[in-house]
Amino acid sequence: MIPAQFDYVRPESLSEACQALGSDEDAKVLAGGQSLLPLLRLRLAYPSKLVDVGRLPELKGVHDRGDHVFIGALTTHDEVLRSGVVTADCPLVAIATATVADPAIRHRGTFGGSLAHADPAGDLPAVVLALDGVFVARSEQGEREIPAADFFVDYWESSLRQGEILVGVKIPKLGPGWGFHYEKFHRTAQAWAIVGVAAAVKRSNGSIAEARIGLTNMASTPLRARAAEAALQGSELGDQVRQACEEAAADTSPAADLHAQPDYRRHLARVLTHRAVRTAAGSP
Structure with a gap:
């Protein structure tokens, strides 16, 4: 058309x-x-x-800024994947970005564009939410920082105001002891995720000291699986983790569409969370 x-x-x-x-x-x-x-x-x-804005150099690049990594909004997915800084300090971003669509789209699509689009089925919003990222926006009135928890408002709607442009995203470095994984279920390589799970897990003395879990396509915005995060704290790998991950679908409101009904998405959220947490924790 x-x-x-x-x-x-x-x-x-x-x-x-x-x-x-x-x-x-x-x-x-x-x-x-x-x-x-x-x-x-x-x-x-x-x-x-x-x-x-495709030719504005101010919006491009990956920058190591000490306690966080700044990813310019115009940086392509392929550039994110090839960044040694991202791989070393924000591995969950790299893992999830590798699952976005296909190579052709990853060479054209931008990191900031996929986030500002605010599609709850997109892979990266749940990742930035799980990592407590901070969005940096610019307007004629100056610069504004928006925590990831406040950025996504509804389907395809963000908290960017009229006249604001997303400049980039600050991704905090979590440091040693953390493991990461992104798990999603989709029909084809190019399709949106029916459900996706971003997991960051910190282990200590054989148990989980802290877990952060972001859910893709389980509501009109990406969500943190807070109930599962709380249940996982202190859990030993094995049955305790499996039981804790049963809380992954709590307080979600997945949509019904041609691809899945809400109950099926809740089932997927529980299964994929278990897989993602086990992988992030280094458990076979």
């Missing part, structure tokens, strides 16, 4: 991009385009203006 008519601007600086975006409440940011362009073709989105 042919998209509806819109204006197109390509700013030369981040400040110019903020100005262009803030002057029109129906404007949209165009980065890699892997999420937005299909919506335009299907006429599921009707922006009056596209602000193309």
Whole structure:
């Protein structure tokens, strides 16, 4: 299909991009385009203006900043995967990014674009939520930091305000003793996750000292499986972990669609959480 008519601007600086975006409440940011362009073709989105930020160097790159890693919003998934800093200090990001779509999309799609799109079926939102990431947004009024817990509002809706552009994301370094895994169930390599689980587990003296679990596609936003996290604390690997992971679907509200009913998604959440936690904890 042919998209509806819109204006197109390509700013030369981040400040110019903020100005262009803030002057029109129906404007949209165009980065890699892997999420937005299909919506335009299907006429599921009707922006009056596209602000193309694809050539702004301020939004690109992976930077080691001591206690955290800063990933620029315009950094492609492929660049994230090839970053030694991400692999060393944010391995869960690398593990999950490797499961995003296929190589062609990973070479065009951007880290920030997939997060700002705020699709609850996307892989990366649950990962950033589990890691307590912080989103950095810029507007004509200045810079604002948004904790991941406050960033996702509803289906395809974030807390970015009119005129704000996502500059990048701060991912805290968790340090030694942690293990990570991302487990998801999907129909094909290119398909969205029916359910996904991001797990970060810290072991101590043969038991789990702390667990962080992010859930993909179990509500209108990514969720932390708080009940399972609490149940896992102090659990020894084995039956205790299995029983704790039965709490993974608590307080979730998965949707019913052509791919799965809510009860099936809850079942998947429990099974995939057990798999992800066991792998992250280094248990066979």
